[in-house]
Amino acid sequence: MRLFHGSLVFLFIVLNASCGNDPKENKEDSRPPHDSVLSAQSEPPVGNFAAVDVSPMDMSYFPVDYPKLKMANNSIAPPVARVIYSRPHLGNRRLFPDILKHGEAWRLGANEATELDLYKDVSILGGRVKAGRYNMYCVPQIGKWTIVLNSNLDTWGLKQDSTLDLYRFNIPITTGLPVQEFFTMEFEKTPKGCNLDISWDDVSGKLPLVF
Amino acid sequence: MFMKKILAFTVFFIGLQQLVTAQPVLPPVDKSPMDVSYYPADYPLLKIQEKTSEPCVARVLYSRPKKEGRPIFGELVEFGKLWRMGANEATELELYKPATIAGKKIARGRYTVYAIVNEKTWTIILNKETDIWGSFKYNQSKDVLRVEVPVEKLETPVESLAMTFEKVKGVPQLVVAWDNIKVALPFNP
Numbered sequence: 001m002r003l004f005h006g007s008l009v010f011l012f013i014v015l016n017a018s019c020g021n022d023p024k025e026n027k028e029d030s031r032p033p034h035d036s037v038l039s040a041q042s043e044p045p046v047g048n049f050a051a052v053d054v055s056p057m058d059m060s061y062f063p064v065d066y067p068k069l070k071m072a073n074n075s076i077a078p079p080v081a082r083v084i085y086s087r088p089h090l091g092n093r094r095l096f097p098d099i100l101k102h103g104e105a106w107r108l109g110a111n112e113a114t115e116l117d118l119y120k121d122v123s124i125l126g127g128r129v130k131a132g133r134y135n136m137y138c139v140p141q142i143g144k145w146t147i148v149l150n151s152n153l154d155t156w157g158l159k160q161d162s163t164l165d166l167y168r169f170n171i172p173i174t175t176g177l178p179v180q181e182f183f184t185m186e187f188e189k190t191p192k193g194c195n196l197d198i199s200w201d202d203v204s205g206k207l208p209l210v211f
Numbered sequence: 212m213f214m215k216k217i218l219a220f221t222v223f224f225i226g227l228q229q230l231v232t233a234q235p236v237l238p239p240v241d242k243s244p245m246d247v248s249y250y251p252a253d254y255p256l257l258k259i260q261e262k263t264s265e266p267c268v269a270r271v272l273y274s275r276p277k278k279e280g281r282p283i284f285g286e287l288v289e290f291g292k293l294w295r296m297g298a299n300e301a302t303e304l305e306l307y308k309p310a311t312i313a314g315k316k317i318a319r320g321r322y323t324v325y326a327i328v329n330e331k332t333w334t335i336i337l338n339k340e341t342d343i344w345g346s347f348k349y350n351q352s353k354d355v356l357r358v359e360v361p362v363e364k365l366e367t368p369v370e371s372l373a374m375t376f377e378k379v380k381g382v383p384q385l386v387v388a389w390d391n392i393k394v395a396l397p398f399n400p
Contacts, residue, residue, distance in 0.1 A: 046365075049373035049388050052275055056244030059272070059300060067300045067344035074350070079342050084247075084272065087240055112247055112255045154267045156255040184237045199237060 055088040055110035055183075062187035062194045062209075080211060081187065082117045083136070083196065086110035089182045095201035096140075105148075106138045107157030108198065109183065113137070114157060116149065122193065123210040125169050134166065138198075144170050145198075145205050173205040243276040243298035243372075250376035250383050268400045270305050271324070271385060274298035275371040283390040288328050293336075295346035296326045296387065297372065303341060304385070311399040312337075313358040325349060326387075326394075332359050333387075333394045360394045369393075 045051045059082055063069060066079040088110040093099055100106050108114045116136045122129050134149040137160050149167040150160065183200040195206040249255060250269045257263045276298045281287050288294045296302050301323040310317050321341045327334040337356040338349070365388060372389040384395040 046367050046369045046373075046388075048375050048377060048386070049369050050246070050248075050375065052244055052371045053246060056240055057246050057272075058238070058241060059245055060238070061342070067342055070342060071344040071348045074348060082342070084245075089240075154249065154255055154258065154270070156259045159259040180237060182240050186237060197237075 053086065053111060055086045057084065057086045057111070059084045060186045062189075062196075064187055064189070078119050080119055080122070080194065081196075081209065082119075083114065083185050083187075084117070085114040085183075085185055086112065087182045087184065090179070090201060095203055100140050102141050103139065105160045105162075106140055107160070108136055108138045108185070109157055112157060113152070113155045113160075114185075115153070116196075120211060124167070124207065125171075127167060127169070129167055135160075135164075140173075143173065145173050146170050147198075147205075147207050169207060171205045171207055173203055175203050177202045177204050241274065241299060243274045245272060245274045245299070246374075247272050248375050250385075252376050267307050268383065269307060269310070269376065269385070269398070271302065271374050271376075272300075272305075273302040273324075273372070273374055274300065275373070276389075277371050278368065278390050279370075284328055284392055285330065290329050291327065293346050293349055294326050294328050296324055296335075297345075299344070301325075301341070301343050301345055302374075304337065306400075308400055312356055312396065315356055317356060317398075322355065329362075331362055333362060334359050335394070335396050358396065360396055363393045363395075365391045365393050 061067065061082045062080045066076075066082070070076050086109045088099075090099075096102070113135045114137065116134045118129060118131045118134070120131050129149065133153055135152050135155065137148050137150065137157070139146040139148065147169045148160075148162075148165050150162075150165050152161045152164045177199070179202050180199050184197075185199075186197050187194045188197050188206075190208065193208065193210040195208050198205045198207065248271050249267060251257065251263065251265055251267070254263065254267050254270075274297045284290070302325075303321055304324050305321045306317060306319045308319050317337065322337040322339065323341055323343065325336040325338065325346050327336070335356075335358050336354055339353040339355055340348075340350055368391045369388045373387075375386050375388075377384055377386050377395075379395070379397070382397045383400065384397040386393060386395045388394075
């Protein structure tokens with residue numbers, strides 16, 4: 001049975017790996033780098049009302065599912081953090097080298113710059129990070145990612161102003177994981193706080209928050 | 212030799228499987244995806260183009276349910292009942308500076324937004340209880356504002372609930388549109 005499962009996993013990996021050579025790839029390369037906004041929209045805009053984004057926005061809280069917890073228990077303590085980000089998908093591309101390049105800033109999302117809201121001070125990899133709102137982006141490097149918290153808020157993710165960087169953290173990354181079609185960020189509880197789990201394609205990194 | 216190979220493959224596959232099970236269950240993309248609108252409209256895009264002419268005043272974070280052929284107002288959204296004006300997490304309006312809405316001064320900050328929908332008017336509600344899901348535990352004692360706005364008909368129906376900010380005769384307004392209806396909430400920063 002295990003062997004059968006294993007074979008399925010293997011088949012899955014082979015199938016996914018082969019998607020990188022899809023002929024559609026060339027067409028998609030004409031879009032701006034790191035931007036999946038301009039591909040076909042699922043519905044047309046009506047007047048001034050925007051169509052639903054191809055890379056839809058999403059939001060994750062810690063504690064996980066905080067808004068639902070609050071619905072169930074109104075006297076719950078305030079949340080610790082939330083991240084607001086847009087979710088591009090692979091669409092027959094591979095994260096490396098089709099979408100990201102090592103050493104080049106990546107917005108950790110799409111469209112509007114990704115936002116991390118800290119409702120209280122936390123400690124990240126030994127550094128104190130004050131409560132507040134941050135623009136968050138990443139510089140992927142081989143074997144590690146640099147996660148940057150920056151003060152340039154309410155901006156579009158394509159252009160980062162590194163002179164406004166506030167904190168930089170290097171986190172190790174894991175590769176060879178099952179492929180995630182959509183870019184995903186989610187918090188998970190740890191003994192001393194939580195991790196912000198950042199996953200796309202077969203790559204995952206965790207930013208540890210201690211509080 | 213053949214058996215050894217099989218054994219090696221089996222070990223490899225079990226290893227892979229453990230990677231599979233070690234991976235947390237990640238959330239799928241929402242059926243009603245979230246979106247954001249800013250005032251001034253497209254502020255983040257204007258910002259990287261260095262074309263902003265006024266500071267950021269407000270934004271709304273909301274999720275976008277689809278019509279999908281259903282009659283919405285008076286049916287899916289019942290007249291006279293509280294509606295969350297969105298989906299999933301409660302819709303959030305953030306004011307970056309104080310604003311006057313319907314003659315009332317509203318402090319800067321984050322608010323949840325709800326509506327009571329009727330045939331000719333909507334009552335738009337701003338509430339202080341944030342970071343909550345939908346309108347299921349709506350608490351009227353946390354209201355900061357209730358304001359009645361007229362309903363306008365649209366010629367072309369809007370498939371996904373949409374919110375945008377516009378400036379009409381010099382006055383900014385939050386425009387909410389879905390199906391064949393639109394309402395506008397004017398505010399003065």
